[in-house]
Amino acid sequence: xxxxxxxxxxxxxxxxxxxxxxxxxxxxxxxxxxxxxxxxxxxxxxxxxxxxxxxxxxxxxxxxxxxxxxxxxxxxxxxxxxxxxxxxxxxxxxxxxxxxxxxxxxxxxxxxxx
Numbered sequence: 296x297x298x299x300x301x302x303x304x305x306x307x308x309x310x311x312x313x314x315x316x317x318x319x320x321x322x323x324x325x326x327x328x329x330x331x332x333x334x335x336x337x338x339x340x341x342x343x344x345x346x347x348x349x350x351x352x353x354x355x356x357x358x359x360x361x362x363x364x365x366x367x368x369x370x371x372x373x374x375x376x377x378x379x380x381x382x383x384x385x386x387x388x389x390x391x392x393x394x395x396x397x398x399x400x401x402x403x404x405x406x407x408x409x
Contacts, residue, residue: 302381302404305329305338309379316376318388321364324357327386327399329376340386341403363397366390 308316308331319337320328327340342360366374370392377396378387381404388397 296407296409299406299408300403301406302379302384302401304336304406304408305340305386305404306379306381308334308336308338309376313376318363318367318371318374318376321360321367323360323364325360327360327363335409337407339403339405339407340399340401341405342399343402359397359399362395363388363390363399366393366395366397 312331312333315331315333317330317332318327319330320326322328325342325344327342329338329340330336331338342357363374370390373391375389375391376386377389378385380386384401386399386401388399389395390397
């Protein structure tokens with residue numbers, strides 16, 4: 296299995312077949328896993344770590360990640376990738392049930408290809 300540390304593969308999947316991207320894992324405070332059912336690639340998004348020296352336990356992104364996790368657990372088929380901007384290291388998810396958009400900054404893109 297090869298691992299590519301680039302957002303290009305996620306960008307390509309999103310451009311070619313966006314409805315095939317399904318969220319399979321939300322692990323706060325840092326990890327989101329997305330599976331492309333068309334090409335069978337697994338995309339892992341790692342969010343930036345919270346700055347421990349500032350005394351904050353969570354960043355705004357980790358708060359968004361907890362909210363996203365709730366949507367994925369409650370209505371997983373309604374949560375979709377709505378935007379991928381690898382130049383800005385950003386990914387957005389949209390929940391069709393509660394009409395909420397989750398914008399996340401990404402520190403590391405990884406694509407696992409078998």
